[in-house]
Amino acid sequence: MLNDITLGQYFPGNSPLHKMDPRIKILLTVLFVVSLFLVSDPLFLIAPVIFIGILYLIARIPVRFLLKSLKPLIPILIFTTVLNLFFLPGDVTLFSFWVIQISDKGLLNAILVLIRIVCLIAGSSLLTYTTSPIALTDGIERLLSPLGKLKFPVHDLAMMMSIALRFIPTLIEETEKIMSAQKARGADMETGSLVQRAKALVPILIPLLVSAFRRAEELALAMECRCYRGGEGRTRMKQLKLHLRDLWGSLITVILCGGMIALGFLL
Amino acid sequence: MYAIEAQNLTYTYGIKTPFEKTAIRDVSVQIPAGEFVGVIGHTGSGKSTLIQHINGLLRPTSGKLLLNGKDIWENPKEIRKVRFSAGLVFQYPEHQLFETTVYKDIAFGPTNMGLSEEEVRLRVEEAAEFTGISSALMDQSPFELSGGQKRRVAIAGVIAMRPEVLILDEPTAGLDPRGRDKILDRLRRYHQAQKNTVLLVSHSMEDVAEYCTSALVMNRGTLFAYDTVENVFCRTEELEQMGLAIPAITQVFHRLAAAGIPVSRNVFTMDAAKQALSAALEGRGRNA
Incomplete structure (x- = not known):
């Protein structure tokens, strides 16, 4: 059950997408997501769908992984599609039965929103699949570093983020262990009323919290032992450098997104 | 009839993912009741996977697991009952403590069994006695205890269910020698008094030699041997090839x-x- 959580999960690889500069990847992802929402005609969404498909092929990430990251969103997808499909009044009614009416606008909008959300998730998942958490926070830190001049604690924020990301799999593993241990003592989490199930979470959540605090304390101690004292005067072992592939990647994405946005405004 | 019987047990993790891995393969073993079995094997040899089958936490990919001659997956809805008759103590069991008092934490298992309050009290006291937890500790928070005490409370929580088979995954990991001896001595006394089957996963060959009546050796997901401690340790060279010291x-x-x-x-x-x-x-x- 818990294995379904793929958000923030890195899929190691050696493709040009993996090797791209995380800063560029973050910026391009943002651009891509924004341009998705500036397009109002589903026809113009064909290009980004193909684009994302090609990128997944280049990154060699199995489709199964993409489907997995979409799975938790299925209820939302169904909800928005149904709302748009049945309750958006339009000029032409395509289908009507009892209280249900499907208009041309409703159908178009439903398709539009569906493709938008799928592309949104696929695009942002691609970022986390091809970028290790460390590279990701590194990129964020560098992108936000101008804010440091305004006394914004950029380094601290980035460190907190990388620690949080780092501990997601650890805590998932821990949760599974605790669940097994309590199941072995006869804890019943699968049956019973809602209140009973909520109560059954207590034997899992308390040990989990305790262990999270214990880990945090140990980590803080270990960091202090290695003389960690924040970002001031800290240099990096791995310097981020831009390569030719970053230029090409940016160029292609900017042209695609620029085209989408331009068409969205023109039409 | 055997207390535990595995028939061609195979288990594969993460079927149909890139992380697919067969943890145990074609394991068949028969363990008579009343044995004190030392389960040994290298890290990743399949020990933990094997023991999680015995109380039905894992369902075999193929093969069968029988407890007292009965296939535990015959009726999947009854699997909770199996968990009561085969008690499993995980590694670092003190991480599972959650109640406000030691008493309540030990009582968690028996209460889940649906026993009367009277019966629960009886079993908690019995389990505390076996694990050497004094009655003065009963009303304390389990989080205030020392590491060794916490672990004994956690073990008591499983013993209190009066399982016919007690399985412990490295119950002495990370304890000082005194804490380790205390737990193992208590376990031996428990085994002698209850005459039930105990499985002890251990990395310490000394502990297995000292406390166990028979030994089960896993190697790379297959069963290498199940025999008396003497017979197993006689195969010194093979054991050393597996990276297991005598x-x-x-x-x-x-x-x-x-x-x-x-x-x-x-x-x-x-x-x-x-x-x-x-x-x-x-x-x-x-x-x-």
Whole structure:
């Protein structure tokens, strides 16, 4: 059950997408997501769908992984599609039965929103699949570093983020262990009323919290032992450098997104 | 009829993912009731996977697991009952403590069994007695105890369910020698008093030699041997090839025998070593 959580999960690889500069990847992802929402005609969404498909092929990430990251969103997808499909009044009614009416606008909008959300998730998942958490926070830190001049604690924020990301799999593993241990003592989490199930979470959540605090304390101690004292005067072992592939990647994405946005405004 | 019987047990993790891995393959073993079994094997040899099958936390990919001659997956809805009759103590069990008092935490298992309050109290006290938890500790928070005490409370929480089979995954990991001896001695006493089957996963060959009646050796997901402790430790060379050391005292006796001193090579515990040495010395005195 818990294995379904793929958000923030890195899929190691050696493709040009993996090797791209995380800063560029973050910026391009943002651009891509924004341009998705500036397009109002589903026809113009064909290009980004193909684009994302090609990128997944280049990154060699199995489709199964993409489907997995979409799975938790299925209820939302169904909800928005149904709302748009049945309750958006339009000029032409395509289908009507009892209280249900499907208009041309409703159908178009439903398709539009569906493709938008799928592309949104696929695009942002691609970022986390091809970028290790460390590279990701590194990129964020560098992108936000101008804010440091305004006394914004950029380094601290980035460190907190990388620690949080780092501990997601650890805590998932821990949760599974605790669940097994309590199941072995006869804890019943699968049956019973809602209140009973909520109560059954207590034997899992308390040990989990305790262990999270214990880990945090140990980590803080270990960091202090290695003389960690924040970002001031800290240099990096791995310097981020831009390569030719970053230029090409940016160029292609900017042209695609620029085209989408331009068409969205023109039409 | 055997307490635990595995028939061609195979388990694969993460089927149809890139992380697919067969953890145990075609394991068949029959463990009679009343044994104190030491489960040994290298890290990743499938020990933990095997023991999680015994109380139905994992469902075999193929093969069967029988408890007292009954297939535990015959009726999947009844699997909770299986978990009560085969108690499993995980590694670092103190991480599972959650209640406000020691008493309540030990009572969690028996309460889940749906027993009366009276019966629960009886079992909690019995389990506390076995694990050496004084009644003064009962009303304290489990989080205030020492590491060794916490672990004994967690073990008591499983013993309180009165399982027919008790399985412990490295119950002494990370404890000091005194805490370790205390837990193992308590377990031995528990085993002798209850006459039930105990499985002890351990990395310490000394502990297995000292406490167990038989040993089960896993190697790379398959069963290497299930036999008496003596018979298993006799296969020194094979064990060493697997990266498993034999008890240090046995190594000493192998060297002694190699040096021409007339001692048996099959000495596994300190007591046996004392006897063997004094016998050898006596023989020497007589010869002189």
